[in-house]
Amino acid sequence: MRTREALFDALEPPVDPDELLDRVPELSLARGLEGSPYHHLDTLDHVLEVIRRVEQELEENRLGALVPEDGLDGLRLAALLHDVAKPVTRGELEGRVLFVAHDSLGAALVRRICRRLDLPARETDLAATLTALHLKIGFMQNGRTDTPPDRLARAAGIFGEELAVLSLADRLAAQGPRLKPEHIDRHVTLCADFLEASRDLGPYPEPDYQALATNIPTGADAGYAASQARLFAARGLDPASAIRAALSHVASLL
Template identity: 30%
Template sequence: MISFHDVIVSSCRRLRVDPYWVGGTVRDRLLGRDLHDWDLVCAQARRAASAVARRLSAKLIVLDEQHRIYRVILPNRTTLDFAELQGTTIQQDLSRRDFTLNAMALPLTPAGVKGLIDPFNGQKDLKNGILRALSRKVFVEDPLRLLRAYRMAAQFNLAIEPRTSRWIVAEQKRLNRAARERVREELLRLLSQTQSGDALAAMDKSGLLTTIFPELEAGRRVGVAYYGKGGVVKHHLQSVANVEWLLERLDAVAFIERTSVLGKVQNYVRQLVGGVPRAALLKLGALLHDIGKPATAEVIRGRLRFFGHEEVGAQIAHRTLGALRFSRQEGSLIRLWVRHHMRPGNLASAPRLTEKAMARFFRDLGEDGVGMLLLSLGDHYTYLARSQWGKAKDAVEKTAQRLLSAYYLKRERVLPPKIVDGHDLMKALHLKPGPVIGTLLEAVRDAQAGGKVKTRDEALAFARRVRKST
């Protein structure tokens, strides 16, 4: 079967244009990575893409008509992105790109790919682990590159070279001019990397983090006595790093039972939420979990307290993510975690962890109670000696262990099936709609969790007793 390489070459020859692999395609080839998405430039890009799509029975999509970028989707889901050559030569095209490691090209010829074109020493930078912008102008032309620099540094384990860092600091406010949807997408790509915690810390030093999340800035002056220089912002960043540490070691921590629970927790964090890995959203939740502290900070009897910061923070986080065009599903999940992030610690400090308390926890959070435990542990680890992390000796880890085991191994106890609803109670107890119905249903569910109620008749009888006693 003819390869898409041969089809591209022959189609471009008919148009008398030269095709080149560029950008991530060249970079990933040099890194020895598998390729499923291919980037190509040539003159007459639309005609070339149409010809290739027609010959390969593929789908053609216009990605950006203004900049003349077209995507060919092959039947096996491989994508070929055709972009119009910028300038009259490939060297001119490469000079308009962002970073040296993206400013390389490989010519496609009938004999194969030949002769790396590398006018800015991108291969050398890639080998030495350096991310270098071609010029300060690249950040002016497209401010999203300010954020992309940190994402690429995290993704490819690169150090941003000093002059590029200075340009980012000088231009960081320009990121406010980028479309919010593009910022959201790039931020989530960053958070999906395993080294995103370090990247966020570097972004904070440059000022870029609080350009994206200006609501964080007030926390820098709050809680300095507790968290050190940087206050609550420092605590947020440490929490993200701790969540990242935990996500990388789920199979090694002692509080996750390996035989029956580990695989389920791993599947949970890998699942997509609206196309986004849940692990990325967990780190975003950690970044914002105490965002309500500055607004609620109060010294009471010589102690700095933050009463109600969870609820205030949930509201702030929801507004902030809405402004960044996060989806309703994404925003609601982060709001849920921010609102409830104190609960695992509160459960751990109680005299004992009852089945009723565990049932209420998962009734309120559902399967995302699992994420709440991981996020809360990232928060808790900022107060716990590192030597104790993951040992299941700390009270909060022991609580997480019991909650995870209950959810995955005794689901019918912590989330028992509904055996009566509001209509049943109104009919059997001759009640009108109102808050009392919700109160009675909550009591019935608690009784189910405690094993006191198992059938519909028992539930109705229990509800009658509760109603008479109130």
């Protein structure tokens, strides 16, 4: 069976953890890796629980998210990879467990993994975007955030619905001793607020993966470039400058 087909078959319920680790061995480092007191599982089991919670939300749809059929594989892939950088970013400060920059570094690792698996641009874009942004909804109304709702919506672009689902699944998959019921209620509200902001700013332009692919070698690279361009544009660059910056960034990784 082709690698891509085997990966996505393993991601459909019931999930096949052994097959997933075979396809993405980077995740083996997450086994036994403890998180913060907000988590009750090690990082690998947390990832598997996030995948399960994504499926639960797709079925129950308490957020009312409108995930298109062609977004399901990318959403499941993002659930699998969103914490892939935690093993290489774990640290402790004054007794607190931290994973500094595991979101942004994780997005770069998503590109490398998708490149190895020869995944197409759109799925790479979706997984890289959600990995880079998966923490942001929880902090978007914090006065010190660098990603308020409008900026976050622009950064997510066409993947806003998927981001809300992943964010809620990630929150529900962390049931550690410090978690309180009001934390869940607050996060549901934040996800709903994000979806409202995202829809108000839409519709969003579809990425031109074909044009991006003329400058870089693989579909996965084009998908990652599209993700980075969206992030740069959300921070204030004009579209042409954002694309140039993204292509330059990808070129530096080749």
